[in-house]
Amino acid sequence: MKTPLALAGVVLKELYRRKDFYVLFVLTAVITLLLASVNFFNDDKIVRYLKEICLLLIWISMLVIAIVTTARQIPAERESRTIFPLLAKPVTRGQVILGKFLGCWFACGLALLIFYAFFTVVTCSREGHWPLGGNLQALWLQWMMLAIVIALALLGSLIFAAPSSNTTICFVVVAGILLLGGHLNAIALQQTEPLTSLIYAVYFIIPQLEIFDVRDLVIHDQQLLGWLDCLGASLYAAVYTGFFLLAAWLVFRRKPLSA
Amino acid sequence: MDAILKTDNLWVEYRAGQRGGAKVAVRGLNLNVQAGEVFGFLGPNGAGKTTTMNVLLGFVTPTRGEAHLFGVNVREPIARQRIGYLPELTYYYRFLSAEELLRFYARIFGLTPAETERRIDRLLKLVELESARKRLIKTYSKGMQQRVGLAQALINDPDLLILDEPTSGLDPLGRMKVREIIQRLKEEGKTVFFSSHELGEVETVCDRVAIVSQGELRVEGRVADLVREHQANLEQIFLRIIGYQPSSLS
Numbered sequence: 001m002k003t004p005l006a007l008a009g010v011v012l013k014e015l016y017r018r019k020d021f022y023v024l025f026v027l028t029a030v031i032t033l034l035l036a037s038v039n040f041f042n043d044d045k046i047v048r049y050l051k052e053i054c055l056l057l058i059w060i061s062m063l064v065i066a067i068v069t070t071a072r073q074i075p076a077e078r079e080s081r082t083i084f085p086l087l088a089k090p091v092t093r094g095q096v097i098l099g100k101f102l103g104c105w106f107a108c109g110l111a112l113l114i115f116y117a118f119f120t121v122v123t124c125s126r127e128g129h130w131p132l133g134g135n136l137q138a139l140w141l142q143w144m145m146l147a148i149v150i151a152l153a154l155l156g157s158l159i160f161a162a163p164s165s166n167t168t169i170c171f172v173v174v175a176g177i178l179l180l181g182g183h184l185n186a187i188a189l190q191q192t193e194p195l196t197s198l199i200y201a202v203y204f205i206i207p208q209l210e211i212f213d214v215r216d217l218v219i220h221d222q223q224l225l226g227w228l229d230c231l232g233a234s235l236y237a238a239v240y241t242g243f244f245l246l247a248a249w250l251v252f253r254r255k256p257l258s259a
Numbered sequence: 260m261d262a263i264l265k266t267d268n269l270w271v272e273y274r275a276g277q278r279g280g281a282k283v284a285v286r287g288l289n290l291n292v293q294a295g296e297v298f299g300f301l302g303p304n305g306a307g308k309t310t311t312m313n314v315l316l317g318f319v320t321p322t323r324g325e326a327h328l329f330g331v332n333v334r335e336p337i338a339r340q341r342i343g344y345l346p347e348l349t350y351y352y353r354f355l356s357a358e359e360l361l362r363f364y365a366r367i368f369g370l371t372p373a374e375t376e377r378r379i380d381r382l383l384k385l386v387e388l389e390s391a392r393k394r395l396i397k398t399y400s401k402g403m404q405q406r407v408g409l410a411q412a413l414i415n416d417p418d419l420l421i422l423d424e425p426t427s428g429l430d431p432l433g434r435m436k437v438r439e440i441i442q443r444l445k446e447e448g449k450t451v452f453f454s455s456h457e458l459g460e461v462e463t464v465c466d467r468v469a470i471v472s473q474g475e476l477r478v479e480g481r482v483a484d485l486v487r488e489h490q491a492n493l494e495q496i497f498l499r500i501i502g503y504q505p506s507s508l509s
Binding site: 002003006009010013014017018080081082083084085087088089090091092257 | 316317318336337339340342344346348350351352353354355359363364366367368369408411415421
């Protein structure tokens with residue numbers, strides 16, 4: 001595990017030294033703080049709208065950070081040819097995939113932690129209590145979902161030639177799953193065969209990313225999910241992440257190293 | 260004595276372009292490099308030198324034949340545990356400093372933190388980059404980047420060094436320094452396998468050479484033996500072997 005962790009460290013260092021990563025980060029933080037400081041019509045319930053907007057912003061920002069960061073990892077290694085001295089060491093291509101995944105996933109975890117810290121402080125300042133349990137659960141589940149997204153983007157970066165095309169396709173797929181994925185079974189019932197079977201097959205194959213979205217529970221201060229449900233969702237994420245990473249390794253195994 | 264580096268009837272073919280036919284880059288290459296040798300791998304551009312090195316480093320799978328390092332098939336990552344590789348051009352993480360880069364590679368080889376720091380100090384002194392150790396690699400000159408490359412190739416104290424045109428693009432002083440380092444490694448009993456177009460340099464530092472042309476091994480032997488046998492220096496032998504005809508202009 002030392003090699004993937006060493007590689008993950010390099011990914012983190014690169015993100016830390018790249019300036020573009022900060023732009024989105026600072027922008028989201030500023031918008032969150034601004035939203036928290038405004039007071040519309042002296043309405044006490046306005047805080048729920050603010051929470052909704054803040055969480056939506058965090059979700060969008062995290063998807064942008066995760067996909068954009070991951071999509072360029074391996075293409076950049078191939079383009080700058082840093083992959084050559086790396087693979088000249090006792091490093092396998094599987095370790096490269098795992099290291100890149102871990103680096104991007106840890107970076108997203110760190111960004112999530114900061115975003116949710118902001119969000120918790122903002123919520124507390126408006127509502128007067130610390131909703132730590134709910135926020136922690138929302139953070140954890142979002143991080144698990146991001147593992148699937150990152151693994152998917154990593155696989156895409158080995159299939160599509162340009163990082164920009166991979167980024168676009170990943171955004172469309174992830175947004176499509178988040179918005180429509182959970183409704184595909186209902187859509188399937190309204191169709192005729194063989195379309196019904198086809199849509200059902202898609203419904204069962206794609207990762208149901210919306211199960212990780214517990215924003216409503218956080219916004220309305222509802223009861224937390226059971227920890228067993230959380231564990232189940234984490235295992236579900238681990239299975240899909242493992243599947244996408246395995247597919248990425250199979251593609252990368254025989255791929256020429258030059259871009 | 261067992262060969263440290265060995266290729267058996269190595270063939271590498273690849274497709275030239277989308278609809279192009281198969282192009283043979285290496286044809287039945289047999290090489291044996293013994294421990295403690297400095298071995299020069301020579302040939303004109305496109306002769307198959309880099310492809311052969313790519314096979315040895317596990318970047319390219321041979322179409323036929325096999326290659327072994329320390330008796331281990333090059334397809335096994337463990338075959339690369341005891342080697343150091345310097346690419347022709349500098350391909351390192353530009354957002355890292357020299358010591359961060361060396362620390363990263365040391366971690367891959369599983370060195371302890373104390374041993375890592377000791378080696379980093381020693382190598383940066385060897386390649387004369389101590390004063391620039393904390394600067395990002397992107398701020399280095401070409402010569403400095405090449406020297407960082409040499410330091411990373413030596414971080415695991417390798418028994419075999421594979422150098423792809425190590426002096427390419429360096430000024431005379433830089434070339435001299437690289438040559439001195441190769442000599443020092445030879446004195447330490449390391450094996451060095453390197454390609455170069457600087458035939459004078461090859462003649463000075465190499466024990467044995469192999470000359471390849473169009474993917475085939477044309478000549479292999481001790482430098483002194485070849486010079487005596489052909490009654491010519493290495494450059495003249497090289498030109499004769501690759502079939503160079505002086506143009507009418509000269």
